Amino acid sequence: MNKLLVILGAGGHGRAVADAALKMGYRTIVFLDDRAAGRCIGFPIAGPLDRAEALRDGKTDFVIALGDNRLRRRVAMGHDLPWARIVHPSAQISPFAELGAGTVVLAGAAVNVCARVGRHCIVNTGAVVEHDNVLEDFAQVAPRAALGGSVRVGALAQIGIGAVVKNNVAVGMGCVIGAGAVVVKSTEPGGVYVGVPAWRREKGAAV
Ligand SMILES: CC(C)(COP(=O)(O)OP(=O)(O)OC[C@H]1O[C@@H](n2cnc3c(N)ncnc32)[C@H](O)[C@@H]1OP(=O)(O)O)[C@@H](O)C(=O)NCCC(=O)NCCS
Structure with missing residues (x-):
C-alpha cells in the first residue's frame, strides 16, 4: 500500500487502530493528539488535532481514533479530509x-x-x-x-x-x-x- 496514515488520537484506541493499519499495509503512521506529545508506539505525535489539514497532501489517509462518539463526531464535522476505513x-x-x-x-x-x-x-x-x-x-x-x-x-x-x-x-x-x-x-x-x-x-x- 505504501501510504501514510494520520491517526487523530494517540490513546489506547489510537494504538489499536495503528496496529490494525500497519497489518493492512500502511507504511507508516503519524499521530495527532491535543494532550500527548513525543512518540506513541514508536511513531511521532506531530501536534494537536487541528494540524490535520496541514498534513493533507493527496497521498495521505486520515482516521479519527477517539472512543468518545460525540468527540469523534465533533472532530469529523470540523475537518474535510480523506477518511480511511x-x-x-x-x-x-x-x-x-x-x-x-x-x-x-x-x-x-x-x-x-x-x-x-x-x-x-x-x-x-x-x-x-x-x-x-x-x-x-x-x-x-x-x-x-x-x-x-x-x-x-x-x-x-x-x-x-x-x-x-x-x-x-x-x-x-x-x-x-x-x-x-x-x-x-x-x-x-x-x-x-x-x-x-x-x-x-x-x-x-x-x-
Ligand atoms: C453502564 C455504564 C455506562 C455506567 O457508567 P456510570 O454512569 O459511570 O456508572 P457507575 O460506574 O457510576 O455505576 C453506577 C451504578 O450502575 C451499576 N452499573 C454500572 N455499569 C453496569 C453494568 N454494565 N451493568 C449493571 N450495572 C452496572 C454500578 O454497579 C453502580 O451501581 P450502584 O449505584 O448500585 O453502586 C458503564 O458502567 C458501562 O457499562 N460502560 C460500558 C463500558 C464499555 O463497554 N467500554 C468498552 C470500551 S472499549
Whole structure:
C-alpha cells in the first residue's frame, strides 16, 4: 500500500487502530493528539488535532481514533479530509456489507452479509455485527458485543463490552448499553441501559 496514515488520537484506541493499519499495509503512521506529545508506539505525535489539514497532501489517509462518539463526531464535522476505513486483516467482512468512510473494524470482528455500517463507527475487537444490521454514523460496538440479525443501532449509540442485542431490536440514537447487558426490547434515544434483561437506568446525555 505504501501510504501514510494520520491517526487523530494517540490513546489506547489510537494504538489499536495503528496496529490494525500497519497489518493492512500502511507504511507508516503519524499521530495527532491535543494532550500527548513525543512518540506513541514508536511513531511521532506531530501536534494537536487541528494540524490535520496541514498534513493533507493527496497521498495521505486520515482516521479519527477517539472512543468518545460525540468527540469523534465533533472532530469529523470540523475537518474535510480523506477518511480511511481501517479493517484489521483478521476481521470478517462480508462482500455484501457496507462500511462508511472513517469506520474502524478491529481484530476478529465480524460484519455479516447486508449489514450497513455508517461513517466513523467503531466495531471493536471480536464484536459481531450480524446480517442486515444498520449502524448509523458514529455508533460504536465494544469488544465481544454481539448484535443479532436486523438490529438497528442509532447514531452515536454505544453498545458496551460483551453486551448482546436480540435480533430485530432497535437501539435508539445516543443510547449507552452497559457492559454485559442483554437488550431484548427496543430502547429509547439517549437512555442508559444495564442488566439482564436490560432496563433503563437513567436518562442519558442529550444527543
Ligand atoms: C453502564 C455504564 C455506562 C455506567 O457508567 P456510570 O454512569 O459511570 O456508572 P457507575 O460506574 O457510576 O455505576 C453506577 C451504578 O450502575 C451499576 N452499573 C454500572 N455499569 C453496569 C453494568 N454494565 N451493568 C449493571 N450495572 C452496572 C454500578 O454497579 C453502580 O451501581 P450502584 O449505584 O448500585 O453502586 C458503564 O458502567 C458501562 O457499562 N460502560 C460500558 C463500558 C464499555 O463497554 N467500554 C468498552 C470500551 S472499549
